[in-house]
Amino acid sequence: MGMRIGYGWDSHEFKKGVPLKLGGLAIDHPQGLFGHSDGDVLLHAITDALLGALAVGDIGSFFPPGDSRWKDADSTIFVNLAMEEAQTAGYRIVNVDTTLILAAPKIGPISGDLRERVAELLRIAPGAVGIKAKTPEGLNQDHLAVAHAVVLLEGIEEEDSLREMEAAMDDPQTVEAVVGELVGEAHSGHSSRRRVTSRPGFDTEDIT
Ligand SMILES: [Zn+2]
Structure with a gap:
């Protein structure tokens, strides 16, 4: 079954009085990301990367923004669906790499927590999750948060049967x-x- 790569991108606008959610974490900040769901830009990019790796569409095709069921939805629902899709197709996650682009809050102090939380959601080791952040220098986008994500998947059966055979031989x-x-x-x-x-x-x- 081999390996597959996926890429995802998302952006949301900051708004006062909206709770900030990033990577499934509630973050203390005066502004949050506005969206139909909880606006978790990082989880949306990761979800799209997973769906993209499987070539089964995107987050909007699974969760139409017009659907009232997804109003203020916890974005971990989207990640879980993409994980199920991957499992059904016979794949598991090798690693994920992400970049956040936002003026504030500073990601450095919370990058460890973000990594742990994303790893937990994706059921992989924290060492398989890259969290990087940049400020939007010269882009005039301080009112936005942008996230990019890439994910690598590997086929489960092929790998497992190979490992079993190797274990038996050893x-x-x-x-x-x-x-x-x-x-x-x-x-x-x-x-x-x-x-x-x-x-x-x-x-x-x-x-x-
Ligand atoms: Zn989004």
Whole structure:
């Protein structure tokens, strides 16, 4: 099944009196991001990156902005749906990298928390989540927050069966058991071939 890459982008406008949500975290700030949902620009970019990697559309096609069900919705719902899509298609996340572009608040002091939260939502290690931030120098966009995200997916089945096979080959006990079985078979004269042949890759030639 191999690997797939996805890219997502989003922007929202700051408004006074709106609670700020970034990466699924509630952040103390006088302004928040205005949107039909909770305006979590980072989670929207990540959701689009996931859906893009699967080539199944975008956040708007799954959650139309006109649909009242998604009014003020918690954006973790969108991420969870994209995660389900990935799982159904047989993929898991290898890593995610993101860039936030916003004048305020400063992301540096909260980047560790953001990373932990995004990792938790995506069910991957924090070391597989990149959180980077820039101020919009020369762009005249201090009233906006922009997020970019890329995600790498890998096929689950292919990888797992390969890993299982490797683990079996590396496990001396498995090899010993199969050798013992073959030796016992030779001595006793009766055949337990059926069991042996049910484990591909473990005939006597392979053991050498
Ligand atoms: Zn959005």
